[in-house]
Amino acid sequence: MSVVDLQIANDKVVCAQHKNEVCSECNQSFLEINDLTRHLKSTNGQVPPPGAVLPLRSQQIAKMREEGNTFFRAQRHQEAIVAYTNAINIAFDRPLWEPTQLAREELAVLLCNRSAAYIARKEWVNAYVDAEGVIELKRPWSKGHFRLGRALFGMGRLEEGVEALKLGLMFDPESAEIQKALKEAETALVAEEALNE
Structure with a gap:
């Protein structure tokens, strides 16, 4: 591992040679240490115990x-x-x-x-990205799957939307909003398949 000269610039650690926080030439990233430093500075030297x-x-x-x-x-x-x-x-x-x-x-x-x-504004891709984030953070929560299903449906990806809604229903079988959305999605999917025959 090569030694990289460091420098402080604008309260951030950077490589001395290129003045970059993330330097592809030196193959170094100082993002984590700068993030930690920023958090520690925000406490004015009063670091709370872990979990606080x-x-x-x-x-x-x-x-x-x-x-x-x-x-x-x-x-x-x-x-x-x-x-x-x-x-x-x-x-x-x-x-x-x-x-x-x-x-x-x-x-x-x-x-x-x-x-x-985003769904209300019909910004389907943004709604999809956020719903994926919800599922990544809290997979068993039916709301994330409901939002994903609605976003996929809005994007015209009906089969995937139906699958997302079915998965959401597995986590919350009593959800009236998922049941309603699933019924609408399945009806639309059948209609689309009939048109394609």
Whole structure:
């Protein structure tokens, strides 16, 4: 392993020769150490014990999520997306010592809500990406599969949409919204197959 000269520039560690935080020429990345440094600086030297949660961040996330929900209920979907995105950014920026499960739970809910707002705006690809993120974070949650099914259906990928909805129904067999969406998707799939014959 070769030795790389380091330098501090704009409060970040960079390679001294090329002044890059991620340097392909030196084959080095200082992103993680810079991220840790940023988190440690934010505590003003008061690093909490492992597992401690800073309540202000949780309050900010909850406030932004509720703001997004209010916009969504008022059918102001673009504003809801902005609020959910702000909350997602705050959740992603949680310090490294906080429990990862907390961030995963927050992100799953926020991505699911933002996916719903994208669906309302018929932004199917964005809705799909967020739904995939929900499933990655919280696989057994039926809402993620419901959003994925709706997004796939909107993209014209009916068979995959039906499969996603069926999987969601396996996690929550009593879900009326998934049952309704599945019935509509299966009807549309049958109609499409009849047209193709």
